[in-house]
Amino acid sequence: xxxxxxxxxxxxxxxxxxxxxxxxxxxxxxxxxxxxxxxxxxxxxxxxxxxxxxxxxxxxxxxxxxxxxxxxxxxxxxxxxxxxxxxxxxxxxxxxxxxxxxxxxxxxxxxxxxxxxxxxxxxxxxxxxxxxxxxxxxxxxxxxxxxxxxxxxxxxxxxxxxxxxxxxxxxxxxxxxxxxxxxxxxxxxxxxxxxxxxxxxxxxxxxxxxxxxxxxxxxxxxxxxxxxxxxxxxxxxxxxxxxxxxxxxxxxxxxxxxxxxxxxxxxxxxxxxxxxxxxxxxxxxxxxxxxxxxxxxxxxxxxxxxxxxxxxxxxxxxx
Amino acid sequence: xxxxxxxxxxxxxxxxxxxxxxxxxxxxxxxxxxxxxxxxxxxxxxxxxxxxxxxxxxxxxxxxxxxxxxxxxxxxxxxxxxxxxxxxxxxxxxxxxxxxxxxxxxxxxxxxxxxxxxxxxxxxxxxxxxxxxxxxxxxxxxxxxxxxxxxxxxxxxxxxxxxxxxxxxxxxxxxxxxxxxxxxxxxxxxxxxxxxxxxxxxxxxxxxxxxxxxxxxxxxxxxxxxxxxxxxxxxxxxxxxxxxxxxxxxxxxxxxxxxxxxxxxxxxxxxxxxxxxxxxxxxxxxxxxxxxxxxxxxxxxxxxxxxxxxxxxxxxxxxxxxxxxxxxxxxxxxxxxxxxxxxxxxxxxxxxxxxxxxxxxxxxxxxxxx
Numbered sequence: 087x088x089x090x091x092x093x094x095x096x097x098x099x100x101x102x103x104x105x106x107x108x109x110x111x112x113x114x115x116x117x118x119x120x121x122x123x124x125x126x127x128x129x130x131x132x133x134x135x136x137x138x139x140x141x142x143x144x145x146x147x148x149x150x151x152x153x154x155x156x157x158x159x160x161x162x163x164x165x166x167x168x169x170x171x172x173x174x175x176x177x178x179x180x181x182x183x184x185x186x187x188x189x190x191x192x193x194x195x196x197x198x199x200x201x202x203x204x205x206x207x208x209x210x211x212x213x214x215x216x217x218x219x220x221x222x223x224x225x226x227x228x229x230x231x232x233x234x235x236x237x238x239x240x241x242x243x244x245x246x247x248x249x250x251x252x253x254x255x256x257x258x259x260x261x262x263x264x265x266x267x268x269x270x271x272x273x274x275x276x277x278x279x280x281x282x283x284x285x286x287x288x289x290x291x292x293x294x295x296x297x298x299x300x301x302x303x304x305x306x307x308x309x310x311x312x313x314x315x316x317x318x319x320x321x322x323x324x325x326x327x328x329x330x331x332x333x334x335x336x337x338x339x340x341x342x343x344x345x346x347x348x349x350x351x352x353x354x355x356x357x358x359x360x361x362x363x364x365x366x367x368x369x370x371x372x373x374x375x376x377x378x379x380x381x382x383x384x385x386x387x388x389x390x391x392x393x394x395x396x397x398x399x400x401x402x403x404x405x
Numbered sequence: 406x407x408x409x410x411x412x413x414x415x416x417x418x419x420x421x422x423x424x425x426x427x428x429x430x431x432x433x434x435x436x437x438x439x440x441x442x443x444x445x446x447x448x449x450x451x452x453x454x455x456x457x458x459x460x461x462x463x464x465x466x467x468x469x470x471x472x473x474x475x476x477x478x479x480x481x482x483x484x485x486x487x488x489x490x491x492x493x494x495x496x497x498x499x500x501x502x503x504x505x506x507x508x509x510x511x512x513x514x515x516x517x518x519x520x521x522x523x524x525x526x527x528x529x530x531x532x533x534x535x536x537x538x539x540x541x542x543x544x545x546x547x548x549x550x551x552x553x554x555x556x557x558x559x560x561x562x563x564x565x566x567x568x569x570x571x572x573x574x575x576x577x578x579x580x581x582x583x584x585x586x587x588x589x590x591x592x593x594x595x596x597x598x599x600x601x602x603x604x605x606x607x608x609x610x611x612x613x614x615x616x617x618x619x620x621x622x623x624x625x626x627x628x629x630x631x632x633x634x635x636x637x638x639x640x641x642x643x644x645x646x647x648x649x650x651x652x653x654x655x656x657x658x659x660x661x662x663x664x665x666x667x668x669x670x671x672x673x674x675x676x677x678x679x680x681x682x683x684x685x686x687x688x689x690x691x692x693x694x695x696x697x698x699x700x701x702x703x704x705x706x707x708x709x710x711x712x713x714x715x716x717x718x719x720x721x722x723x724x725x726x727x728x729x730x731x732x733x734x735x736x737x738x739x740x741x742x743x744x745x746x747x748x749x750x751x752x753x754x755x756x757x758x759x760x761x762x763x764x765x766x767x768x769x770x771x772x773x774x775x
Contacts, residue, residue: 334701340715364703364704
């Protein structure tokens with residue numbers, strides 16, 4: 087094994103053909119290098135006399151360069167024995183030996199295997215997807231390749247845990263411009279996983295072929311996004327509501343009429359009345375709580391009053 | 406008359422040759438290259454990949470044996486009010502190309518498949534019916550394909566219609582969007598075969614049901630089978646809610662009953678558009694500009710998206726009134742709907758599945774046959 091002190095000026099930082107790490111900046115790594123130096127040499131592939139391509143150690147080399155180092159200990163691979171696949175396998179196993187790759191990193195690995203290493207897709211599916219923790223299925227390979235096309239702003243949101251992997255996967259299939267519009271919205275809101283699913287469905291339905299561009303045109307959405315008086319959670323909820331009302335005008339109307347009828351019954355606070363989801367039947371559900379016989383009687387009287395009143399029919403006829 | 410399907414090539418599974426149907430079909434398609442294959446999956450890979458519904462995908466006709474059960478409960482089974490229907494699949498896919506096609510969201514390839522072991526099918530149906538002699542079965546062949554669109558090359562109706570005429574407790578329903586009815590003439594059907602047309606507004610047929618017969622052709626074919634003593638059925642399914650739907654559907658109802666004598670009609674079903682997530686994705690993938698899935702849909706039976714109930718009730722109520730005006734007291738029922746939609750849309754609801762099933766059975770038998 088040939089280890090030498092490599093001048094950083096001949097390391098080609100722009101050549102990222104073997105890169106796996108999604109995030110290249112690590113404060114902890116920089117602190118470690120500062121305290122105890124480079125413990126493990128990086129791995130480099132010589133290309134010609136004066137160029138070294140990084141195989142393992144992207145983050146370490148970037149940190150060293152930021153710290154002003156001029157050299158790094160590096161193991162040089164023999165280009166005659168290490169084609170792209172052999173070199174990348176070293177990078178892959180080096181990473182897998184001590185950590186699980188993130189979704190975007192796995193997507194990057196799949197892309198490198200196909201594009202840089204020239205492996206046929208069936209070999210990637212069979213030999214590498216299980217290694218990355220996936221089932222050996224063609225559609226997963228396609229998802230990984232699509233995910234690699236995720237734009238930087240959405241990659242960052244995924245890295246920060248603000249969008250789920252499922253959301254990222256769905257957005258990755260959109261055009262670059264549409265992804266940027268999605269980022270315009272998603273950077274300004276905070277949505278739970280289920281709300282993300284719901285908003286994406288609404289965007290699909292409301293925005294049509296223009297997806298996010300169309301959804302951002304819905305009345306109120308742009309204003310809500312620009313409203314600095316709301317928290318990201320409130321903003322997200324408001325936008326979801328605008329989209330929902332646009333997609334479900336009749337359902338929204340029925341819900342409003344139900345709410346209004348319910349209010350006019352004048353029921354006490356501990357009585358809850360709800361309709362069947364989406365009004366698929368006219369059935370309603372009534373529930374009340376009582377901590378004493380007195381409270382029970384009060385609730386029953388309140389319900390009795392509602393039963394005698396004229397507003398009750400409205401609960402069952404919302405259109 | 407719609408153009409009769411003629412494939413570019415025929416793939417015959419080696420073991421299918423033992424069925425007489427394989428040889429008969431190949432003889433009717435004289436001049437078309439025939440390849441006998443042991444492994445159909447490998448051979449069929451020559452067809453265009455994916456779910457291409459276009460003409461290219463359907464130019465391959467596959468003749469093979471069906472190894473599973475032929476007769477199964479209709480996928481609507483389990484709806485709050487279901488009609489207790491059974492389906493028999495004699496093939497998969499059809500030469501037509503409907504935007505909303507259900508089978509294309511789950512079938513593996515675009516090729517048109519015909520099962521050749523039709524005798525096995527008849528044996529299975531006969532056996533299952535003998536087990537429940539007191540139960541009346543309505544059995545349709547148009548679930549994963551069209552009942553008649555390939556009949557000019559399979560002639561399966563010449564086997565099926567007399568077979569069902571011999572069964573004491575079954576009605577066969579042949580459901581189609583074609584006008585391929587030639588082989589039905591002169592068959593001894595004993596009133597036990599209903600020939601049904603899936604119908605729609607002319608605009609929907611033009612835009613969403615490519616390579617199908619026009620409404621006029623379907624109505625004319627229905628009138629013709631009526632002359633041969635068959636009962637006819639009509640299925641307005643899927644009903645689409647779009648701007649101008651009222652005029653279009655009212656016109657469709659009027660057009661049908663200008664051609665068809667209402668007394669030959671056994672039943673008319675109504676069903677608003679509904680789709681699974683896979684079906685929706687398939688539509689969006691294959692027809693990116695389609696607005697079919699863009700309405701106010703809510704989750705319903707089996708997780709399928711369907712129009713909000715207010716819309717469905719409006720559609721059903723208006724359809725019912727137009728049908729009544731054009732055809733009088735024809736039996737109209739809803740497909741895969743709940744009680745509220747029945748009551749809101751038709752003004753009544755059957756007590757349960759058995760009640761609906763019995764009403765459908767009697768609507769055939771009460772009218773007898775010519």
